[in-house]
Amino acid sequence: MKLYHISYSNLKRRKGKVIFLVLGLVLGIATIVTLLSITESMTRDIEERLDRFGANIVMVPKSENLALSYGGITVGGVNYAVQEFAEKDLGGIREIENRENLGAVAPKVLGAAQVMGRQVLMMGVDFAVELPLKTWWHLDGAAPAASGDLLVGAEAAAALHLALGDTLPLGSRTFTVTAILQPTGAAEDGMIIGDLHAVQEVLGKKGIVSLVEIAAFCRDCPITELVLQIAEKFPNAKVTALRQAVMAKMQSIELFKAFSYGVAGLVIFIGSLLVFVTMMGAVNERTREIGI
Numbered sequence: 001m002k003l004y005h006i007s008y009s010n011l012k013r014r015k016g017k018v019i020f021l022v023l024g025l026v027l028g029i030a031t032i033v034t035l036l037s038i039t040e041s042m043t044r045d046i047e048e049r050l051d052r053f054g055a056n057i058v059m060v061p062k063s064e065n066l067a068l069s070y071g072g073i074t075v076g077g078v079n080y081a082v083q084e085f086a087e088k089d090l091g092g093i094r095e096i097e098n099r100e101n102l103g104a105v106a107p108k109v110l111g112a113a114q115v116m117g118r119q120v121l122m123m124g125v126d127f128a129v130e131l132p133l134k135t136w137w138h139l140d141g142a143a144p145a146a147s148g149d150l151l152v153g154a155e156a157a158a159a160l161h162l163a164l165g166d167t168l169p170l171g172s173r174t175f176t177v178t179a180i181l182q183p184t185g186a187a188e189d190g191m192i193i194g195d196l197h198a199v200q201e202v203l204g205k206k207g208i209v210s211l212v213e214i215a216a217f218c219r220d221c222p223i224t225e226l227v228l229q230i231a232e233k234f235p236n237a238k239v240t241a242l243r244q245a246v247m248a249k250m251q252s253i254e255l256f257k258a259f260s261y262g263v264a265g266l267v268i269f270i271g272s273l274l275v276f277v278t279m280m281g282a283v284n285e286r287t288r289e290i291g292i
Contacts (some may be wrong), residue, residue, distance in 0.1 A: 124199025
């Protein structure tokens with residue numbers, strides 16, 4: 001007779017305890033695996049949702065001026081010519097070392113246009129990139145699909161008395177209002193937004209981009225490195241990380257991870273305690289045989 005024969009016979013005599021112990025261990029392991037799997041899945045889902053929430057890096061031309069605005073109120077100042085970006089150079093953003101962390105790259109052109117006797121700020125965007133990036137935008141009407149389609153902010157539509165289906169002559173072209181942007185509380189409320197290349201033509205800025213918004217993927221996101229690499233690629237640009245958005249992403253993920261690890265640790269502790277109590281019970285039953 002060998003030692004494992006004694007152990008096996010002991011297990012057969014105490015089937016209830018064995019089943020209870022094995023069941024406890026299986027449930028503990030299953031709980032840990034399930035919890036970590038769910039946490040990983042939730043983390044990925046949060047990352048995807050937060051990455052779709054908007055840009056967390058903004059690239060604008062360098063300027064020696066300080067911003068003279070606060071809370072939507074702008075104080076007049078001296079404006080100097082700002083060297084905007086050439087659209088053909090934006091491919092350099094995708095050539096940085098950490099390019100795999102880049103998500104959407106959304107170029108924009110900005111300028112004032114004379115619309116129905118009033119000065120209105122126009123913005124040209126690539127709608128295929130911009131609309132998925134701005135998930136909080138809610139449109140009345142159909143999303144612009146053609147180069148002659150316009151998206152008009154709620155305030156601009158009210159001031160210019162524009163409605164869905166109205167036509168608007170701008171430059172040498174005629175545009176159609178296909179959607180009105182519901183109030184967002186942001187600058188877009190007072191803008192007319194159109195196709196990037198069409199607005200470049202209207203503003204006389206062919207091949208020119210005023211600013212670029214960049215969304216970086218959240219997982220292992222080296223946001224500081226991304227900013228430095230883009231700034232190195234574009235020395236005449238001011239590249240800024242919207243740290244509030246990045247910190248919100250990282251804090252949300254870390255909270256989920258800390259919670260899951262805490263619960264997993266608790267389950268491991270309870271499982272260990274279960275094994276300890278069971279073994280001590282077995283030892284106490286055999287104290288005479290052991291010789292204690």
